[in-house]
Amino acid sequence: MDFLRPADWREALAAKAAHPDAVPLAGGTDLMVELNFDLRRPARLLDLSRVGELADVDTAGEGDTVVLGARVPYRDIVERLRSPLPALALAAHTVGSPQIRARGSVGGNLGTASPAGDAHPALLAAGARVEAASVRGSRLIPIDDFFTGPKRNVLADDELIRAVHVDAARGPQQFAKVGTRNAMVIAVCAFSLALHPHTRTVRTGIGSAAPTPVRARAAEEFLDGVLDEGGHWDHGRPVPPSAAARFAQLAASACAPIDDVRGSADYRRHAVAVLARRTLHWTWSAYPAPQGAASCA
Amino acid sequence: MRLNLTVNGHPRTADDIWPGESLLYVLRERLGLPGSKNACEQGECGSCTVRLDGDLVCSCLVAAGQAEGAEVTTVEGLAPEGEDGAPRLSALQRAFLDAGAVQCGFCTPGLLMAADELLAREPRPADADIREALSGNLCRCTGYEKIIDAVRLASARTADGAAVGQGVTPDAPAPEGR
Ligand SMILES: Cc1cc2nc3c(=O)[nH]c(=O)nc-3n(C[C@H](O)[C@H](O)[C@H](O)COP(=O)(O)OP(=O)(O)OC[C@H]3O[C@@H](n4cnc5c(N)ncnc54)[C@H](O)[C@@H]3O)c2cc1C
Ligand code: FES
Ligand code: FES
Numbered sequence: 135m136d137f138l139r140p141a142d143w144r145e146a147l148a149a150k151a152a153h154p155d156a157v158p159l160a161g162g163t164d165l166m167v168e169l170n171f172d173l174r175r176p177a178r179l180l181d182l183s184r185v186g187e188l189a190d191v192d193t194a195g196e197g198d199t200v201v202l203g204a205r206v207p208y209r210d211i212v213e214r215l216r217s218p219l220p221a222l223a224l225a226a227h228t229v230g231s232p233q234i235r236a237r238g239s240v241g242g243n244l245g246t247a248s249p250a251g252d253a254h255p256a257l258l259a260a261g262a263r264v265e266a267a268s269v270r271g272s273r274l275i276p277i278d279d280f281f282t283g284p285k286r287n288v289l290a291d292d293e294l295i296r297a298v299h300v301d302a303a304r305g306p307q308q309f310a311k312v313g314t315r316n317a318m319v320i321a322v323c324a325f326s327l328a329l330h331p332h333t334r335t336v337r338t339g340i341g342s343a344a345p346t347p348v349r350a351r352a353a354e355e356f357l358d359g360v361l362d363e364g365g366h367w368d369h370g371r372p373v374p375p376s377a378a379a380r381f382a383q384l385a386a387s388a389c390a391p392i393d394d395v396r397g398s399a400d401y402r403r404h405a406v407a408v409l410a411r412r413t414l415h416w417t418w419s420a421y422p423a424p425q426g427a428a429s430c431a
Numbered sequence: 432m433r434l435n436l437t438v439n440g441h442p443r444t445a446d447d448i449w450p451g452e453s454l455l456y457v458l459r460e461r462l463g464l465p466g467s468k469n470a471c472e473q474g475e476c477g478s479c480t481v482r483l484d485g486d487l488v489c490s491c492l493v494a495a496g497q498a499e500g501a502e503v504t505t506v507e508g509l510a511p512e513g514e515d516g517a518p519r520l521s522a523l524q525r526a527f528l529d530a531g532a533v534q535c536g537f538c539t540p541g542l543l544m545a546a547d548e549l550l551a552r553e554p555r556p557a558d559a560d561i562r563e564a565l566s567g568n569l570c571r572c573t574g575y576e577k578i579i580d581a582v583r584l585a586s587a588r589t590a591d592g593a594a595v596g597q598g599v600t601p602d603a604p605a606p607e608g609r
Contacts, residue, residue, distance in 0.1 A: 135450060135451055136450075137432065137451070137494075137496040139496065139499070159494060159497070161492075162492045162493060162494055162497065163474055163489075163492050166453060166474075166491065166492040166494060167472070167473045167474065167492070169451045169453075169494070170472040170473065170491060171472070171473070179450065179451060179494065179496070181494065181496055183497050207486075230474065230567065231474075231477065231566050231567025231568075232487055232545065232548075232564060232566065232567050233477060233480055233487055233489045233545075233567040234474055234489070234492075234567065236487050236488050237488055237489075316566070317563075317566035317567065318475065318566065318567065
């Protein structure tokens with residue numbers, strides 16, 4: 135097996151172009167498990183550890199966009215990006231253990247593209263873009279278009295993920311995950327909700343409840359309508375319980391879950407509804423109405 | 432492939448390594464350092480925990496090739512040699528023994544590494560900090576309570592002066608009730 139160790143981004147792209155079969159290696163928290171158990175024997179590994187460009191976090195970008203390098207570990211996201219990227223930081227905090235968070239990265243999560251990847255619901259809710267590049271040039275892929283199937287994504291053979299572009303939050307965001315205990319669990323299901331007051335819209339992301347991470351679009355549209363018609367963005371009062379229940383129900387119907395060892399399809403639908411209702415309550419309780427109207431109705 | 436790295440302060444070389452083998456395998460099988468344990472090889476148990484350029488990591492999930500040029504600290508590095516050449520236990524290791532936190536001992540190296548990193552970062556951790564810091568390490572024997580006692584004990588003995596992880600032997604008595 136060849137072990138390629140590019141020293142910088144240009145070399146990494148050249149190596150990937152020359153050897154499209156080379157498997158990128160970042161924190162190794164997915165890939166090394168496969169190597170250890172002989173589930174995979176790639177002819178070449180492309181180690182990204184020395185590529186400094188992938189470890190950068192640029193928060194001074196245009197329009198308050200955070201450009202998060204592909205290999206920035208979860209630990210740093212938790213420690214440094216809580217305020218601009220609240221949902222992603224919450225999701226990052228639920229990943230594995232301190233040891234896993236010290237090495238695992240969002241680039242690796244996207245590379246694996248598991249429906250259970252915890253970054254994905256948060257990125258969907260925030261409306262992130264994935265920056266993919268090759269020697270041919272680079273492109274920004276809306277997160278909605280990134281996942282193509284279970285453990286499949288739109289990357290071409292010669293492409294690498296450089297960074298993820300996420301707008302700094304302008305409203306409250308939440309992420310919640312159901313699992314059997316607090317540490318070290320693959321999500322039974324996960325839900326993320328972001329309020330975007332500047333466009334008066336909400337966005338959602340659901341994990342582990344469909345072949346790919348998905349948005350609950352019907353639930354978003356319904357809630358957008360309720361918030362708008364009820365003047366909620368102005369007065370800040372919470373939506374009526376009946377509307378919250380309907381939002382939760384629509385979120386559950388966005389799922390196409392399976393029965394597996396971690397949970398049944400029915401349980402997943404139920405749990406997504408519960409998480410949708412809770413995250414709505416949490417985000418809306420943190421929403422400061424612009425007119426200073428009482429939000430504690 | 433030849434691998435050069437620094438382990439517990441000493442430059443080391445391993446030859447004929449397969450770059451996809453784990454750092455854990457290199458440490459145990461190539462460099463004769465069996466302190467880091469191999470239980471799951473999938474990041475779940477933490478018994479292989481080491482420091483890699485300061486970061487707390489599962490050595491079973493680091494490819495050997497990624498450790499080229501790196502500084503690695505293993506559990507063997509927690510107990511530096513005294514003047515007589517014999518290793519001296521660190522305050523944390525001593526606390527593990529005193530608190531009864533070691534039963535079969537298989538998990539101990541990983542827990543020591545995780546707890547050492549915590550105390551270096553946070554000399555007076557709250558219980559919640561301790562639980563979180565140790566959440567990546569499984570123990571099948573102790574039920575964890577004695578392990579948490581040991582970290583509290585090490586913290587109480589060292590927070591006021593000596594640094595943990597430096598092989599300092601404590602002379603302060605255990606706090607009351609322990
Ligand atoms: C014990 C344990 C617990 C875990 N818990 C969780 C959890 O709670 N939630 C969760 O979501 N995940 C969890 N994981 C899975 C894993 O930690 C994450 O998926 C992590 O984000 C992977 O990142 P990495 O940098 O380690 O990726 P790697 O293992 O290095 O790579 C993963 C995949 O992405 C590809 N890749 C990496 N970087 C790039 C790039 N820049 N461009 C293109 N492709 C790339 C690789 O080729 C590979 O296919 C856990 C894993 C372990 C071992
Ligand atoms: S052997 Fe590495 S975590 Fe279990
Ligand atoms: S003492 Fe036996 S596994 Fe912890």
